[in-house]
Amino acid sequence: MIKFSEEKLKKVSEIIQRYPEGRQKSALLPVLHLAQDEFDGWLDTPVMDYVASLLNIEPIEVYEVASFYSMYNLKPVGKYLFEVCQTGPCMINGSDDIIGYIKTKLNIGVGETTADGLFTLKTVECLGACGYAPMMQLGKTYREHLTKEKVDAIVAECRSKAN
Amino acid sequence: MAKKLLLDKAHVPGIRSYEVYRKEGGYRSVEKAFRLTPAEIVEEVKLSGLRGRGGAGFPTGMKWSFLAKPEGVPRYLVCNADESEPGTFKDRYLMEFIPHLLIEGMIVASFALGSNVSYIYIRGEYAWIADILENAIDEAKQNGWIGKNILGTGFNFELYVQRGAGAYICGEETALIESLEGKRGNPRIKPPFPAVKGLWDCPTVVNNVETLAAVVPIINEGGEAYSKIGVGKSTGTKLISACGNINKPGIYEIDMTISVEDFIFSDEYCGGIPNGKRLKACIPGGSSVPILPANLLLTTAKGEKRMMNYESLSDGGFATGSMMGSGGFIVLDEDQCIVRNTMTLARFYHHESCGQCSPCREGTGWMERILKKIESGKGEMKDIDLLWDIQRKIEGNTICPLGDAAAWPVAAAIRHFRDEFEWHVQNPEKCLTENFGLRHYADPIHVAVTA
Ligand SMILES: Cc1cc2nc3c(=O)[nH]c(=O)nc-3n(C[C@H](O)[C@H](O)[C@H](O)COP(=O)(O)O)c2cc1C
Ligand code: SF4
Numbered sequence: 001m002i003k004f005s006e007e008k009l010k011k012v013s014e015i016i017q018r019y020p021e022g023r024q025k026s027a028l029l030p031v032l033h034l035a036q037d038e039f040d041g042w043l044d045t046p047v048m049d050y051v052a053s054l055l056n057i058e059p060i061e062v063y064e065v066a067s068f069y070s071m072y073n074l075k076p077v078g079k080y081l082f083e084v085c086q087t088g089p090c091m092i093n094g095s096d097d098i099i100g101y102i103k104t105k106l107n108i109g110v111g112e113t114t115a116d117g118l119f120t121l122k123t124v125e126c127l128g129a130c131g132y133a134p135m136m137q138l139g140k141t142y143r144e145h146l147t148k149e150k151v152d153a154i155v156a157e158c159r160s161k162a163n
Numbered sequence: 164m165a166k167k168l169l170l171d172k173a174h175v176p177g178i179r180s181y182e183v184y185r186k187e188g189g190y191r192s193v194e195k196a197f198r199l200t201p202a203e204i205v206e207e208v209k210l211s212g213l214r215g216r217g218g219a220g221f222p223t224g225m226k227w228s229f230l231a232k233p234e235g236v237p238r239y240l241v242c243n244a245d246e247s248e249p250g251t252f253k254d255r256y257l258m259e260f261i262p263h264l265l266i267e268g269m270i271v272a273s274f275a276l277g278s279n280v281s282y283i284y285i286r287g288e289y290a291w292i293a294d295i296l297e298n299a300i301d302e303a304k305q306n307g308w309i310g311k312n313i314l315g316t317g318f319n320f321e322l323y324v325q326r327g328a329g330a331y332i333c334g335e336e337t338a339l340i341e342s343l344e345g346k347r348g349n350p351r352i353k354p355p356f357p358a359v360k361g362l363w364d365c366p367t368v369v370n371n372v373e374t375l376a377a378v379v380p381i382i383n384e385g386g387e388a389y390s391k392i393g394v395g396k397s398t399g400t401k402l403i404s405a406c407g408n409i410n411k412p413g414i415y416e417i418d419m420t421i422s423v424e425d426f427i428f429s430d431e432y433c434g435g436i437p438n439g440k441r442l443k444a445c446i447p448g449g450s451s452v453p454i455l456p457a458n459l460l461l462t463t464a465k466g467e468k469r470m471m472n473y474e475s476l477s478d479g480g481f482a483t484g485s486m487m488g489s490g491g492f493i494v495l496d497e498d499q500c501i502v503r504n505t506m507t508l509a510r511f512y513h514h515e516s517c518g519q520c521s522p523c524r525e526g527t528g529w530m531e532r533i534l535k536k537i538e539s540g541k542g543e544m545k546d547i548d549l550l551w552d553i554q555r556k557i558e559g560n561t562i563c564p565l566g567d568a569a570a571w572p573v574a575a576a577i578r579h580f581r582d583e584f585e586w587h588v589q590n591p592e593k594c595l596t597e598n599f600g601l602r603h604y605a606d607p608i609h610v611a612v613t614a
């Protein structure tokens with residue numbers, strides 16, 4: 001059964017309070033973030049249906065939103081999602097080399113997940129960190145001024161956290 | 164040192180906390196604003212000459228005075244913290260290091276506009292900054308700046324942070340409103356404008372983070388004093404996020420009286436170009452504004468020094484000038500390939516098109532594919548003309564300005580660097596291992612002398 005914890009449910013009703021009466025659909029983006037955090041980092045159909053029921057909207061209203069925004073994963077992802085920026089300013093500062101290095105190191109292509117389910121590599125467009133390039137997003141954090149050594153350290157950090 | 168109005172306290176230890184912020188003079192503008200009427204605050208902002216810092220540069224006071232005020236209908240202020248234009252990372256800095264400045268500005272602006280509930284819509288990836296803002300809002304609430312009957316004025320005010328979920332288009336104000344309503348970020352057809360029909364069909368003002376923060380010094384020092392800083396219609400200070408091939412990337416608060424050359428080469432700002440390389444080109448105001456070769460960047464076509472302000476950056480129009488835009492300043496050195504850089508931007512816009520209009524949806528994809536083809540040495544001469552043709556057919560033919568924003572960088576790259584594109588076509592193998600280089604792009608421009 002898909003169900004938020006009591007604490008998360010309280011958070012959901014708090015979020016709904018932010019909007020006028022009858023505008024609870026506005027809570028959709030924040031609640032989808034909560035759902036993705038809670039249910040393994042991606043939005044499976046039953047999860048989206050559950051969110052629809054919480055907000056009293058049609059499931060299709062959730063699907064169309066979930067498929068529009070790049071931060072919602074509609075397929076399973078590894079425990080650690082490396083989202084490396086590849087837009088102009090990061091490219092100028094060597095993002096291509098970093099992406100290449102991660103591919104070789106983890107032996108996966110862009111959009112793929114390692115066999116142990118730990119890492120997924122994704123390329124993304126400008127994350128607002130252009131002055132600290134090259135960079136990637138990892139969960140709620142940004143990892144900036146990336147070098148090969150830094151990538152090694154991040155991979156090691158994730159592996160040790162996973163154990 | 165230029166006068167700083169927004170970031171002068173950003174480095175005071177602990178300024179992120181309410182206590183330190185208040186001790187440093189924070190929230191004075193709210194006290195002062197409550198002694199004025201809403202109309203008087205709008206008047207101060209008009210006097211200041213402040214122009215929207217989100218990219219379009221529209222006068223803020225005028226925008227506020229357009230807000231419809233029908234009886235019995237709520238009005239809303241929404242802060243645009245979606246910051247996603249490549250090269251732009253200034254709002255993030257302000258919110259991360261001095262969050263109370265934005266909150267203070269939003270209280271004043273909300274009072275002036277009659278918004279009892281306001282929202283900060285922040286890009287989803289800035290997750291930790293959303294937490295910082297929520298903490299700061301809690302502190303402001305505990306200290307009586309947010310809530311019911313603030314300072315006994317009878318003004319009730321709530322402020323909420325809403326995270327987006329990864330979509331550049333949600334920076335466009337009507338797409339942002341759609342997103343805040345829990346929908347896909349599809350821009351709306353205008354009119355009606357948000358000032359009449361915005362969030363939940365109510366009158367709404369959408370302003371950039373930096374714009375709202377600037378309200379604080381405007382109220383503290385007075386609109387007239389603010390208008391005396393800067394030059395012409397470029398009043399006050401502007402945050403510039405500088406990146407690319409420079410020694411000191413980061414956020415600079417400038418007063419718009421310095422030259423582009425000083426900004427790039429002086430130690431106070433970007434500190435010049437690493438490894439003794441030479442300047443080739445620059446995109447001075449975020450990825451959508453025209454790229455300029457070094458010569459046109461540093462001097463206008465009239466032969467005058469180009470300055471870091473709205474008027475001077477756009478001097479010469481799109482033929483020989485660019486724009487201030489969002490203040491995302493991207494510097495390219497002699498080793499950079501214009502074709503490749505343009506290709507990444509076309510890919511960006513293709514990725515971010517919401518898909519509602521066919522010229523934008525299809526055109527951005529074509530531009531990306533053709534640029535990839537030229538970049539990988541498979542291009543033909545006619546592809547360059549085709550590229551020109553496509554961008555021209557997008558511009559002006561779409562619901563929202565993303566179409567234009569996608570067309571302009573391609574147009575400017577071909578306009579100023581056409582021989583580099585041609586070189587790629589003529590040297591299909593060499594272009595994979597070598598760059599076109601600086602060539603003539605820094606040469607002095609011949610200025611016609613009129614008798
Ligand atoms: C595609 C697109 C993206 C935009 N992104 C942003 C943004 O990230 N931040 C922003 O403040 N304005 C952005 N704008 C401009 C907004 O639509 C709007 O003009 C601005 O928020 C108004 O605030 P201001 O008057 O204070 O500048 C964008 C516009 C377009 C067309
Ligand atoms: S111009 Fe592009 S982004 Fe804007 S509404 Fe049309 S398709 Fe969407």
Ligand code: FES
Pocket residue numbers: 085086087088089090091125126127128129130133135249250251
């Ligand atoms: S281009 Fe990579 S963060 Fe902006």
